Amino acid sequence: MSVTFKHVNFTYSPRSPFEYEALRDINLLMEGHHFSAIVGHTGSGKSTLVQLINALLLPSTGIVAVDDELIVSNKKYLKKLKKTIDKPKKHSEEDIILAKQLLAFSENKKTFAVKSLRKKVGMVFQFPEYQLFEETVEKDVAFGPRNFGVNKIDAIKLGHAALAKVGLDESYYDRSPFELSGGERRRVAIAGILAIEPDLLILDEPTAGLDPLGAKAMMELFNEIYEAGTSIILVTHDMDIVLRHASNVIVMDKGQIVKESNPIALFGEDTEQYSLESPVLFEVSKTLIKAGYDIEITKIQNENDLAKAISLGRKR
Numbered sequence: 174m175s176v177t178f179k180h181v182n183f184t185y186s187p188r189s190p191f192e193y194e195a196l197r198d199i200n201l202l203m204e205g206h207h208f209s210a211i212v213g214h215t216g217s218g219k220s221t222l223v224q225l226i227n228a229l230l231l232p233s234t235g236i237v238a239v240d241d242e243l244i245v246s247n248k249k250y251l252k253k254l255k256k257t258i259d260k261p262k263k264h265s266e267e268d269i270i271l272a273k274q275l276l277a278f279s280e281n282k283k284t285f286a287v288k289s290l291r292k293k294v295g296m297v298f299q300f301p302e303y304q305l306f307e308e309t310v311e312k313d314v315a316f317g318p319r320n321f322g323v324n325k326i327d328a329i330k331l332g333h334a335a336l337a338k339v340g341l342d343e344s345y346y347d348r349s350p351f352e353l354s355g356g357e358r359r360r361v362a363i364a365g366i367l368a369i370e371p372d373l374l375i376l377d378e379p380t381a382g383l384d385p386l387g388a389k390a391m392m393e394l395f396n397e398i399y400e401a402g403t404s405i406i407l408v409t410h411d412m413d414i415v416l417r418h419a420s421n422v423i424v425m426d427k428g429q430i431v432k433e434s435n436p437i438a439l440f441g442e443d444t445e446q447y448s449l450e451s452p453v454l455f456e457v458s459k460t461l462i463k464a465g466y467d468i469e470i471t472k473i474q475n476e477n478d479l480a481k482a483i484s485l486g487r488k489r
């Protein structure tokens with residue numbers, strides 16, 4: 174499946190004293206099987222960007238497309254673009270060129286339907302455990318598939334399978350989500366999204382607030398889901414996670430995309446220009462290089478790579 178952003182702007186609370194332009198001219202294409210990380214300063218627009226992909230937010234201008242489903246500000250948006258072209262005297266040359274580009278892109282595509290979109294794109298918010306609401310864990314995880322028209326028995330089966338994936342066995346089925354630990358609740362919330370079997374899973378800081386072992390186990394789970402064929406978009410502040418797991422990285426700053434790259438290439442350059450920390454593995458490698466080790470930093474993606482590099486990288 175593909176996700177495309179074409180000249181997308183997003184403004185919170187337009188025409189009010191709280192108006193805030195959170196995204197500016199976002200252009201992006203994600204397709205095929207990918208594990209994409211979105212990184213950047215707090216407030217740079219990461220959560221806003223991912224919420225546009227499953228139409229929790231609608232672009233103010235521009236187009237987001239998930240496969241051939243168009244997400245636009247409202248039903249009249251495409252008509253408005255046509256009018257811009259039909260009445261060229263009333264608009265700037267720039268606006269006319271943009272309208273032509275967007276209309277050309279929208280050809281042979283249809284406006285999105287919420288259900289089919291949310292079935293394809295599963296979204297796990299930051300602190301998803303606060304979204305649980307059913308009396309039992311089993312009911313909670315079966316809610317998604319039920320909502321998408323799966324019969325009760327099959328929905329429960331999907332729920333059970335998703336719970337197994339997140340490491341919760343049948344002893345959890347009849348428990349109330351509210352009597353679980355924070356980490357267990359988060360697992361239930363994630364299982365609820367997995368039960369829908371989305372093609373694309375969006376995770377907004379899924380490991381925030383978890384202890385290091387819990388965070389590691391959670392990332393291993395997402396890696397398994399990725400390897401089983403689901404694409405992932407992960408918003409994170411943890412550069413070691415990016416280095417280990419992501420196939421590509423999108424760096425945001427002040428509502429714009431300032432860099433797209435693969436993680437190794439990104440961390441190989443000076444990351445301070447993007448106000449990003451360097452992954453611990455890279456810092457360790459740099460210290461070793463200074464101490465005279467012959468290590469090729471752009472080949473280090475995990476501890477095994479580093480260990481191998483140290484054993485081969487004789488001191489100069």
Ligand SMILES: Nc1ncnc2c1ncn2[C@@H]1O[C@H](COP(=O)(O)OP(=O)(O)OP(=O)(O)O)[C@@H](O)[C@H]1O
Pocket residue numbers: 185186191193194195213214215216217218219220221222
């Ligand atoms: N509901 C809202 N109304 C007005 N402004 C908002 C709203 N939500 C977010 N913003 C502003 O939009 C900008 C982008 O917010 P967003 O939540 O997308 O950032 P982020 O990159 O996810 O940050 P963080 O790393 O802290 O989660 C921020 O400056 C934020 O203050």
Ligand SMILES: [Mg+2]
Pocket residue numbers: 219220221377
């Ligand atoms: Mg955020």
